[in-house]
Structures are given as structure tokens and as C-alpha cells.
Amino acid sequence: MADYQETTDFNSYVALGDSFTEGLNDPGPDGRYAGWADRLAQLLAAQRPAADFRYANLAVRGRLLDQVVAEQVPRVAEIRPDLVSFCAGGNDILRPGSDPDEAAERFEAAVLELRRHAGRVLICTGFDTRGIPLLGLLRGKIATYNGHLRAIADRNDCAVADLWSLRAVHDRRAWSEDRLHLSPEGHQRVALLAARSLGLPLTSAQDPDAPWPAxxxxxxxxxxxxxxxxxxxxxxxxxxxxxxxxxxxxxxxxxxxxxxxx
Missing domain, CATH: 1.20.5 (Single alpha-helices involved in coiled-coils or other helix-helix interfaces)
Incomplete structure (x- = not known):
């Protein structure tokens, strides 16, 4: 394991994953998607002089867990960031016949590798799909995978952004028109949840579960x-x-x- 101090004073952050972390359906000012990871990076940068903070986002939409592990995880050994977020496996769970137990074993093997080269690892659970057309049928598989992810986090001292418990995303306004990807406000809620999970100081106005307007x-x-x-x-x-x-x-x-x- 890398010799790093546990701290919220991060100098560098690398985001790994699929469309969720790439930030689909949250258009940024530069024409690219922004998303929760970009928004988290802004919150992290605000904790220190902006010039001292660096950020990379390697996530690519549609990527399965094994693809994230093969294409993105090795880059962390080269970059050696203070913080890495690793959110993957959701696309696997959506596929017929997928096994959340087996996917979790592969996820943990990647976490062990990341812990060798990053100061802190942040993972995300899956959303609660109750009431969502079609995806609601996969709720049991997602819950099983989430149980494994929490156990993996406990065993490997990872921070967890628990999306399953985030009540704010039960509002339809948290989701974009395709119902698979978050809206800009949904991405902001997740960024605040991730920041809180890392111990960043937030104001009362930055509550990720703040009630939506009527x-x-x-x-x-x-x-x-x-x-x-x-x-x-x-x-x-x-x-x-x-x-x-x-x-x-x-x-x-x-x-x-x-x-x-x-």
C-alpha cells in the first residue's frame, strides 16, 4: 500500500469509470460534458490554491468493469494521485445473466491495485431503481452488488458515496430525459455527496439531500x-x-x- 497520509487536502484527483463519471447529459461551458466528478474536482480545488490542484478524468461511456480495469486502472500507477474515484460495474449489472457476486470479486481486485498507487480511493454504490421502468426489475441485483461494495470499502479503507441512500435522486428532476443519466442538478447532488463522503467541509446550503422546490x-x-x-x-x-x-x-x-x- 502506498505511504500516504489520510487527508482532505488533495493535490491531485483522477476519476475512473463509465458514462456516470464521464458526466453524460451535464453540458459544461467548454462544450464537453462536465458531471459530478468535474464538480467534485472544483470543490476539492477550492480547498487550496487553484494552481496547486490537478485533475484527470479517464472515464468513457459504455465501458464495462473489465474495460475500466484494463484501460484506466493502470494509468493510476503512472500518475499516483492523492485521490482516485472508481465507479464501475453498473453496465455489467444491467446485462442479462450477469453475476453481481463475481463482478464484485473483480472490482475488489482492482481496488487492491488502486490502493497501492493512490492516497485515497472513493467508490460509489449503485442507485436505488425502485419505481424506475425496467431498471426496477434489477433492484435486487443492484442491492446485492452494493452490499459487496460496502464490504469491499470496509476491508480496504475506501470512502463510499452511497448513492442508494441519496433521496434527492428519487425526484424525476435529478434525471435527464433518457432516464439513465443524471441531469445537471443530479450531478451536483452526487458531487456534494462525494465531497461529504471525503470529509470536505460543506455549508448548510450544500446539503446533497436538500428538498427540491415544489x-x-x-x-x-x-x-x-x-x-x-x-x-x-x-x-x-x-x-x-x-x-x-x-x-x-x-x-x-x-x-x-x-x-x-x-
């Missing part, structure tokens, strides 16, 4: 129209890619492949 309820007819639009625009293309063996991440490269100042 919003009008959709009628049954409006919900039906939304569901039909979602199925046509997002579900059918997603199923089509699976049947063709394609990934949304084909030909996509990491947006911040090197440590650099924000």
Missing part, C-alpha cells in the same frame, strides 16, 4: 406520453445497440486523459 404533478395522460416518448427515443435505440453488439463509447476517448489544472 413542482406540479403530471397527470396520468402526461406520464403516458412521456413514457411513450422515452421508449421511442431512448429505449429502442439502447436495445438496438445491445443486439448489434455496439457501445455508446465506441470511438470515444477520455475527455481529460492527463493531470492538468482546472
Amino acid at each position: 413542482a406540479p404533478e403530471l397527470s396520468v395522460a402526461e406520464q403516458r406520453r412521456e413514457n411513450l416518448h422515452w421508449a421511442r427515443e431512448f429505449l429502442v435505440p439502447w436495445v438496438g445497440r445491445r443486439l448489434r453488439g455496439e457501445s455508446s463509447g465506441d470511438h470515444v476517448e477520455a475527455k481529460r486523459p492527463e493531470l492538468s489544472p482546472l
